[in-house]
Amino acid sequence: MKFVAKLSIGTCVLAFASGAFAAGKGGAKPAEAKAPEKCDFTIEGNDSMMFNMKEMSAKGCKDVSVTLKHVGKLPVAAMGHNWVLIEAKNRDAVIKAATAAGPAKKYHLENHPMVIDTTKTIGGGESDTVKFSTAKMKAGGSYEFICTFPGHVGVMNGKFVF
Numbered sequence: 001m002k003f004v005a006k007l008s009i010g011t012c013v014l015a016f017a018s019g020a021f022a023a024g025k026g027g028a029k030p031a032e033a034k035a036p037e038k039c040d041f042t043i044e045g046n047d048s049m050m051f052n053m054k055e056m057s058a059k060g061c062k063d064v065s066v067t068l069k070h071v072g073k074l075p076v077a078a079m080g081h082n083w084v085l086i087e088a089k090n091r092d093a094v095i096k097a098a099t100a101a102g103p104a105k106k107y108h109l110e111n112h113p114m115v116i117d118t119t120k121t122i123g124g125g126e127s128d129t130v131k132f133s134t135a136k137m138k139a140g141g142s143y144e145f146i147c148t149f150p151g152h153v154g155v156m157n158g159k160f161v162f
């Protein structure tokens with residue numbers, strides 16, 4: 001019993017020490033140095049033009065996987081959804097580009113410089129997964145996920161905490 005107590009205190013001190021070391025000159029709290037809790041996400045879009053999440057937190061994730069599931073029944077032409085990760089400041093420009101891409105491309109942006117990653121645009125019953133590296137993202141940056149289908153971004157958006 002005594003040994004166990006001693007060991008856990010030791011582990012605590014060690015965790016604090018390595019956290020402080022990793023935080024470096026910035027003086028960040030040791031808690032921020034711990035391993036991320038979750039880097040795989042599943043988000044749903046529905047026939048009522050809604051995502052089922054307003055925020056995703058991927059702090060500390062080196063690689064992220066996001067699966068978008070369209071849980072509705074409407075076809076892509078009527079109620080298409082996608083999950084597009086961007087810097088919040090680029091929202092208007094990205095929406096403009098997606099709208100310009102038009103219905104033939106399902107308002108999907110392939111290799112757009114302002115798009116960090118994007119699923120395909122999908123209809124009811126479909127799903128799509130993206131996996132991306134966060135190497136070029138800045139911790140504490142202002143990121144969001146949106147749906148670029150026309151008229152959806154006003155409600156279909158959320159914060160992507162990194």
Ligand SMILES: [Cu+2]
Pocket residue numbers: 045049079080081082147148149152156
């Ligand atoms: Cu949508």
